[in-house]
Amino acid sequence: MIGKILGNRYEIVEKIGGGGMALVYKAKCNLLNRYVAVKVLRSEFTSDKDIIEKFKKESQAAASLSHPNIVNVYDVGEEGEIYYIVMEYIKGKTLKELIQEKEILTLEEIANYTRQVALALQHAHNNHVIHRDIKPHNIMITEDNRAKVTDFGIALAATSSTITNMGNVIGSVHYFSPEQARGGYIDEKSDLYSLGIVMYEMATGKVPFEGDSPVAIALKHIQQEPETPTEINPHISRNLEKIILKLTQKDQASRYQNTQDLIEDINRLKKDYDENHLPSNINHEDSPTQIIPRIKEEDIISTKREPVKDKKRKNKMVIASAILAAL
Numbered sequence: 001m002i003g004k005i006l007g008n009r010y011e012i013v014e015k016i017g018g019g020g021m022a023l024v025y026k027a028k029c030n031l032l033n034r035y036v037a038v039k040v041l042r043s044e045f046t047s048d049k050d051i052i053e054k055f056k057k058e059s060q061a062a063a064s065l066s067h068p069n070i071v072n073v074y075d076v077g078e079e080g081e082i083y084y085i086v087m088e089y090i091k092g093k094t095l096k097e098l099i100q101e102k103e104i105l106t107l108e109e110i111a112n113y114t115r116q117v118a119l120a121l122q123h124a125h126n127n128h129v130i131h132r133d134i135k136p137h138n139i140m141i142t143e144d145n146r147a148k149v150t151d152f153g154i155a156l157a158a159t160s161s162t163i164t165n166m167g168n169v170i171g172s173v174h175y176f177s178p179e180q181a182r183g184g185y186i187d188e189k190s191d192l193y194s195l196g197i198v199m200y201e202m203a204t205g206k207v208p209f210e211g212d213s214p215v216a217i218a219l220k221h222i223q224q225e226p227e228t229p230t231e232i233n234p235h236i237s238r239n240l241e242k243i244i245l246k247l248t249q250k251d252q253a254s255r256y257q258n259t260q261d262l263i264e265d266i267n268r269l270k271k272d273y274d275e276n277h278l279p280s281n282i283n284h285e286d287s288p289t290q291i292i293p294r295i296k297e298e299d300i301i302s303t304k305r306e307p308v309k310d311k312k313r314k315n316k317m318v319i320a321s322a323i324l325a326a327l
Contacts, residue, residue: 001025001040006084007077010038019137019151020172021045026089036074037090039151041083052083059085061129062152069120071140071150087150092143095198096136105202107237111269113139114199116147118266121195122259124152125188132186134194135175136201173214173221174207178250181218189252192262196247196255203240204232208248222250237272239265 001023005011010027016037017024027038045051056076062085063073075086095113099105105113117139124131131138131152138151177193179186201207208226211217229236229244243265249255256262 005030006038006079006082007075010036010075010084010086012038027086029086035089037071037087039085039087043081046081046083055083059152065124065127065129065152067120067123069116069146069148070123071148073152088148090140090142090148090150092141094137095139095141095147095202098141099136099201099205103205104233107240107269107272110199110202110240111266112145113141113147113202114195115263115266117149117195117198118259118263120147120149121188121191122263124149125191125259130186130188131191131194132180133172133176134191134198135172136198137172139198173217174209176218176221177252178222179252181221185252187252188258189255192247192256192259193249193252195262196244199240199244199247200226200229203229203236203244206232237269239269239272243269 001012002014002025003012006027009031010029013026013028013035015023016026020042022039022041025038025040027036028034029036041052041055045055056078059073059076063076066072071090072088073085074088077084077086117134121131121134129152131149133151134149138149140148140150142148173181175194175197177186177190179190197207209217209220209224211220226248229241230238243262247255247262256265
């Protein structure tokens with residue numbers, strides 16, 4: 001691809017990134033004499049008509065968004081079997097890279113980045129666009145410390161029938177919501193769940209669920225409760241923890257119902273700003289956007305539940321039974 005000119009305009013200069021669905025290149029726009037980022041759909045998906053059609057429609061939906069905290073989409077095109085999106089080129093690093101460097105972010109940093117991402121999602125949701133793949137890898141941090149959400153490549157225009165009917169679901173398994181794992185109804189609160197997981201990682205240096213396979217991790221999103229953030233990092237503000245726990249509720253109705261309520265609570269965190277933090281081991285493994293089988297009810301029933309809290313409940317029941325027996 002290096003040296004190739006797309007649309008008689010965008011000259012590919014170098015590869016700068018990539019994910020499960022696409023590769024990202026730095027390119028020179030010969031018409032406007034500026035650098036842009038060009039995201040190209042991976043070749044293994046170019047024979048899948050459904051994915052190509054979604055790529056086109058959803059890229060056009062992303063191009064309709066214009067917000068200071070969203071990476072601008074300038075153009076969408078195709079050339080032969082190359083399907084691409086032309087975006088604003090950002091000088092900076094991803095939030096994932098920042099977490100890897102700092103291990104644990106300060107409360108002020110967490111509140112600042114979360115608020116900016118929430119504002120970006122608020123704009124998208126107001127325009128009936130759900131991102132569906134919010135993760136630190138898709139949040140760019142500019143040199144002037146501005147957060148910009150990118151990669152609306154699997155975004156879906158929200159309608160009253162936003163249900164995944166396919167046998168597979170698309171997303172990043174460490175960050176996606178229980179309803180995405182089930183292949184069920186997805187709405188704005190699904191993005192908020194993912195943002196809650198991102199906040200969890202910023203505050204603790206790790207994602208809440210790990211597993212041997214994408215399906216195993218997806219099942220944990222559905223079934224298990226994670227360790228609370230303060231169990232991992234006791235220096236976390238209790239008010240911050242409350243926000244994270246509310247965002248990551250399994251039941252959509254128990255989460256924040258909209259981004260405005262979240263933003264208001266984030267703004268109240270200012271009085272809690274504290275630079276103290278503890279180092280923590282972090283998961284450096286990437287979380288690529290993947291296509292995995294939809295989690296079925298029989299998978300959930302047949303899987304042995306492993307939450308730590310279940311063991312605690314059992315211990316309490318044993319103690320209570322012993323007391324009753326003694327009485």
